[in-house]
Amino acid sequence: xxxxxxxxxxxxxxxxxxxxxxxxxxxxxxxxxxxxxxxxxxxxxxxxxxxxxxxxxxxxxxxxxxxxxxxxxxxxxxxxxxxxxxxxxxxxxxxxxxxxxxxxxxxxxxxxxxxxxxxxxxxxxxxxxxxxxxxxxxxxxxxxxxxxxxxxxxxxxxxxxxxxx
Numbered sequence: 001x002x003x004x005x006x007x008x009x010x011x012x013x014x015x016x017x018x019x020x021x022x023x024x025x026x027x028x029x030x031x032x033x034x035x036x037x038x039x040x041x042x043x044x045x046x047x048x049x050x051x052x053x054x055x056x057x058x059x060x061x062x063x064x065x066x067x068x069x070x071x072x073x074x075x076x077x078x079x080x081x082x083x084x085x086x087x088x089x090x091x092x093x094x095x096x097x098x099x100x101x102x103x104x105x106x107x108x109x110x111x112x113x114x115x116x117x118x119x120x121x122x123x124x125x126x127x128x129x130x131x132x133x134x135x136x137x138x139x140x141x142x143x144x145x146x147x148x149x150x151x152x153x154x155x156x157x158x159x160x161x162x163x164x165x
Contacts, residue, residue, distance in 0.1 A: 003109035012156035014143035015101040026095030084116040115151040122147040
């Protein structure tokens with residue numbers, strides 16, 4: 001599938017660390033809400049259909065629902081789906097839209113699904129290394145994080161009037 005060109009087009013500067021951090025925080029709040037909704041649907045929808053209300057209550061009280069690999073997998077896929085949808089279509093999550101930044105390829109096209117997967121996985125690794133992959137923006141001359149480097153993508157700051165075009 002050919003990559004589509006994102007609008008507006010232009011030679012935009014790399015996004016700085018404060019804007020990235022603000023967008024991350026905004027998206028974090030959205031992800032918390034997504035995790036809560038998916039967990040609710042899974043535990044009180046799907047599991048209730050499978051086990052019934054009484055058995056589900058017994059399982060919850062005994063701690064049997066505390067570690068659920070299926071739920072963890074569903075949550076991981078849900079979070080990836082959230083980011084991949086935004087990154088591959090508009091280049092912006094909701095937090096990135098608010099803070100005027102966008103992920104794109106060097107030629108101004110949207111990243112593809114493979115790049116989104118690389119970004120997602122390396123970003124998780126960045127958090128596991130105490131945020132070092134995100135802080136890398138402060139040392140890199142092109143203001144790239146680890147996931148920017150590994151996915152061969154760029155986070156740029158859009159002009160303030162970009163949403164009006």
